[in-house]
Amino acid sequence: MAEDTGRIPQEKQAEPSHNGPLMKAGIATIAAxxxxxxxxxxxDQKDPKVYCARGASPLPIEIKGCLCPDCPVQKTLRLKRMNYCYYGSNRQLKKEES
Ligand code: SF4
Ligand code: SF4
Structure with a gap:
């Protein structure tokens, strides 16, 4: 079976195209x-995570669950979505839904 890699390459990794300096600073802060x-x-492969803000991973993603609902960032920012590594950043998804 072909591996489902989520977003097509040109749609992946919202950074740096739409993540400005403020967003980058925010990402650095919440990465911890x-x-x-x-x-x-x-x-893995040292992919820099924080997908909810940074955008989908450029690596193939096989969804096996999602810990975002337990994440302090998700709770603090009151985010509701999951599997950002596959679907893209919260901001991007919100934009697509509007
Ligand atoms: S599924 Fe959720 S917790 Fe897991 S790597 Fe992707 S964004 Fe992170
Ligand atoms: S909500 Fe998910 S992607 Fe965002 S910082 Fe938490 S674990 Fe990482």
Whole structure:
């Protein structure tokens, strides 16, 4: 079976195209709290995580769950979505839904 890699390459990794300096500073701050590296879906290879803000991973993603609901960032920012590594950043998803 072909591997489902989520977003097509040109749609992946919202950074740097739409993440400005403020967003980058925010990402650096919340990276310490991101728990993606403990998630079974995390693609590893030192992918810099914080997908909810940074955008989908450029690596193939096989969804095996999502720890975002337990993440302090998700709770603090009152985010509701999951599997950002696959679907893209909260901002991007919100934009697509509007
Ligand atoms: S909500 Fe998910 S992607 Fe965002 S910082 Fe937390 S674990 Fe990482
Ligand atoms: S965004 Fe969710 S599914 Fe993806 S690695 Fe982080 S916790 Fe896991």
């Amino acid at each position: 709290f991101c728990i993606c590296s403990k998630c079974p879906t995390y693609p």
